[in-house]
Amino acid sequence: MSMEPTPVGGERRFPVTELGPDAASELVALSGTAYPLTAGPDQKPTVGQVAAELADPDVMTLGVREPVAGRPLVAAACVRVNPDDRGVADVARLVVAPGRRRSGLGSLLLRAAEHRLPAQVRELWLHINPADEYSRRLYAQHGYRQAAHYRAAGNQTALLVKPRRRGARRSAQ
Numbered sequence: 001m002s003m004e005p006t007p008v009g010g011e012r013r014f015p016v017t018e019l020g021p022d023a024a025s026e027l028v029a030l031s032g033t034a035y036p037l038t039a040g041p042d043q044k045p046t047v048g049q050v051a052a053e054l055a056d057p058d059v060m061t062l063g064v065r066e067p068v069a070g071r072p073l074v075a076a077a078c079v080r081v082n083p084d085d086r087g088v089a090d091v092a093r094l095v096v097a098p099g100r101r102r103s104g105l106g107s108l109l110l111r112a113a114e115h116r117l118p119a120q121v122r123e124l125w126l127h128i129n130p131a132d133e134y135s136r137r138l139y140a141q142h143g144y145r146q147a148a149h150y151r152a153a154g155n156q157t158a159l160l161v162k163p164r165r166r167g168a169r170r171s172a173q
């Protein structure tokens with residue numbers, strides 16, 4: 001999904017860029033720092049799987065890089081427009097490098113993703129472990145509310161839903 005970059009608050013300090021398939025290894029490495037214990041080998045995507053996702057036109061993956069030599073990736077989030085209902089987009093893989101948490105990067109990426117999605121997207125969905133108190137707090141601050149609770153692959157999962165802010169919807173192109 002290639003959208004013209006539109007800055008949101010916070011981007012002057014930490015520019016947000018859309019990541020392409022060449023960022024797959026970095027993204028896998030960053031995700032590995034986020035879920036070192038919880039994700040088993042079957043849950044950890046390979047570089048090839050992530051590269052395919054980054055090339056998918058329905059997927060937008062945003063990242064923030066350190067403003068230093070080599071510009072390592074320190075935060076990322078992925079949003080996929082649902083192919084069966086293009087009014088809905090799923091937010092996934094939000095991750096911030098351990099040394100950069102609590103400085104607003106997770107929030108910045110949530111705002112930037114919501115702002116850059118195609119105009120027809122009216123609702124954002126995401127799935128979390130309901131026991132993850134930090135994620136619950138983060139998403140509640142951004143207006144996500146629990147819409148369902150279910151078990152998936154033996155794990156408790158909460159579906160959080162947020163109506164897209166009117167101001168965040170781009171006019172149709």
Ligand SMILES: CC(C)(COP(=O)(O)OP(=O)(O)OC[C@H]1O[C@@H](n2cnc3c(N)ncnc32)[C@H](O)[C@@H]1OP(=O)(O)O)[C@@H](O)C(=O)NCCC(=O)NCCS
Pocket residue numbers: 034035093094095096097100101102103104105106107108127128129134135137138139141
């Ligand atoms: C969850 C995660 C993405 C948050 O990123 P972040 O950049 O630290 O988030 P922000 O700085 O924007 O924090 C926003 C709010 O989230 C909540 N929050 C995030 N981390 C928290 C923590 N460690 N303790 C308490 N509250 C926390 C707070 O309400 C915080 O607001 P505040 O700083 O004003 O109190 C990051 O901790 C992470 O990568 N975790 C591992 C991966 C993960 O769990 N991803 C989400 C899976 S659904």
